[in-house]
Amino acid sequence: MITARELAFNALQKIETEKKRSDQILHRMLQHSVLNRIDRALSTGLVNGVLRYRLQLDFIIGKFYHHKLDKASLVIKNILRLGVYQILFLDKVPDWAAVNECVKLARKYKGDRMSKLVNGVLRKITSEGVTLDEWLKDKKPEEQLSLKYSHPLWLVERWMNTYGREKTEAILAYNNEFPLLGFRINRLKTSGEQLFLDPALEGVSRELCGVDNFFLSKEFISFEPAVNDGLLTVQNPTQSLACLLLDPKPGSVVLDFCAAPGGKATFIGELMENSGEVIAVDLYEQKLLKTESHAKALGITIIHPVVGDARSFVPDVRPDAIILDAPCTGTGVLGRRTELRWKVNPGMLLELQKLQAELLDHAADLLDVDGVMVYATCSIEPEENMLQVKSFLDRHPDFVADTQYGGVPLDFLKHLSSAGAVLTLPGEYPGFDGGFCQRLRKVSMVSNE
Template sequence: MTRRRPIRNLGSGPGWRRRRAEAPLTAHAKVRESAAFVLERTLDSRAPASTFLDGALERCDPRDHGLLRELVLGTLRWLRFIDHVLVSASGRPLSRIQRALLAPLRIAVYQLFFLDRVPAHAAVNEAVEQAAGRTHAGGASFVNGVLRRIARSPRRDAWPVEEGDPAVRLGILHSHPDLLVERWLRTYGEKRTIAILTANNRPKPLHLLAFRERGGRAPLAEQLIDDDVGVEPSVLAPHCLTVRWGNPLFSEAYRRGAFYVQDEASQLAAIVPPPAPRERVLDVAAAPGGKTFALLADQPDAYCVATDLSLERLHTMRRNSARLALAPLLCAADGAALPFRDGFDRVVVDLPCSGTGTLRKHPELKWRISAAEIDRLAEQAGSLVRGAADCVRPGGLLVVVTCSIEPEENEDVVSAFLESRSDFDLRDLSADLRRPAADHVEASGLWRLLPAEGHDGFTVQTLQRAAG
């Protein structure tokens, strides 16, 4: 057995590095290596974190899946605060820290501050071992010194932010870019902004969509208990269960197609306002199917046509529909030039957007958003609204949905559309919704749910076409 040496006895010659490289990695060290790989690739690209995380999970022991997800997504959520601590503890700007050391350092700092399942000394030692495999002994010694300094006070209040600008201070403390903090302070005020920032940094619970035609939530909860999955009814969405323990994706109920995994806010947004029996619904940009499935969960006799431009995403929706034993009509079509005309009672269009309501699920997005990107997406969204409008029958509804909380991607898009279409007007939602959904009506035709402890953020705008 190879004796484990303390870091102070590290040698600097190549022989030491060869001996360390030959030592087998522990299971936890393998998880850290995978997490570092996913973190680096995500930050170096525009691809979703899931692009790299899903592949890493396939190569990982299923017992370590939870830890791997936590290390990657938690580090991405807290990236800016973590970097603030690293700069303070090292006395160096990030640009002067060796690039190969950043991922091990960031992951270790996340563990020290936010995870208690691994003792601090173990988190430090594992990061040092990881650094030693990536660089010279001097780099490993640097990691050791920085992390031991941080490990003495792994509390957020021990690393104060000396910044006079309120937006910058909040951005560092809550690990968000200045752009978003400034925008939300202007739009929502300080109290609501802090609530959004806090919610975005919490792990996202798993929500399940149950189907009314199959008995709804109660029988599904009983089925899941048999598979050691604990759930409870969600507060907002009427067909939603929140998972409290266990993995429902390994359950017999999942294999039977008894539920669909969908955030509570997304479920509720799909049925604002509630669908009527036997409605003819066109779901634009529908894949992978969440809005259609939520509508069918609420009104199983609705006739749903789902369109999407991506054949790959439609194929995913077809697989999801088959597992759930649902049969919406799927159609490949460009939302800006749909092959239908005014035959639908309700047209739901899911606009391309920045996704600022889903940052807890996709934390990498907040480090990529720019004002120019928001403007580009808003312009693209306008063409989809115009294309979808002609499919609404006289007297029917045009429901515009985003997972963004930015006015430019929501109210501004619809306002521009209404200026060009006198046959549409905002529909008053006050008579359509009951509490708690009704509590989130902000103005005529405007429903918005901001990110909170248990759910994502969504915006829905409902327009009605003139009857004559």
């Protein structure tokens, strides 16, 4: 029978070689395992921990591994990472147990010779023997932060240039914390007061977050029945801000571009009191099926999923408002998507800027005068956010940045980056991911030819 550590090892191997997200790979593997709840939690913690701290772990291993680590096989690297993570970060796991289990994995997957190498390396590494601060003291500040918080150096350098050292360090630290879950109360079916009258939720830890009908919690299992019954949706409150900024009215027509998996579409449906129409457009049919299923569970009947390319799709009717949740680097959600920090790169940033501009230009043509568009990302990179909007406004004199903030709570308007825009940095508000949204209004039908 596969153990929790072996499942974590296999998951790490697949994450390196497959294009799917780490949480999807891990979920699929756990579904097909017979591990109990404690072992499932251990597997999940090991995978996320190794992914978060990969750079730091490799740096530490390199101090004790007397060969070039980058030349080692992926199997050996991931086994060593698992061992060092347990030794340094999991107080409840005895060092000898971490070493023995990793030696067994090495023997099974690489043979006796490599198992002896793993044993030799891991037995040298102890919490007392790892003096990270001492090893980092002569490095440049950005290199220190990169290794201490295990983030790519190029990202650390960007953020220090954009936000300064103090904010950058706060972002890095937050990205390595266990993320809180956000929950949205479905106002079509219940209220916060009514929901928490349920005896099953009495005493369950939760905290308010400053956005009506949202709360945060470390718990999921206690709230799972309410999620299944359509009373709650799992959604980080940062995602709500774009919908509140759009401020959709009951009876209106809203076009949601890049809609899947449907978190914003369903919240918009709730804000519109299930009256009007939400046209949810996405390239991927399978993802839209989930949107449709989720809307049904929530009792929302006004969402109409459409498989289409948001760069060319034209609805049958002119929408009153458009929300464009653009594909982006996702640098605001690195704490939640643990592998993403190692997959995003400068080239990807450049490619996505071009796609975002295409999406914005096409969406602009679909609105009548006085129509509203909200552009949103889960990125904290200026090129995808404020600079992308500035470039759009330069190309489109028929649009202005709209200074109406709809239903966005006042607390989130204290540090505005520009007119009509809301930027949240990871952890700036407890439990909130990083994200950006900008409200734009069409003021004329000027030709952009």
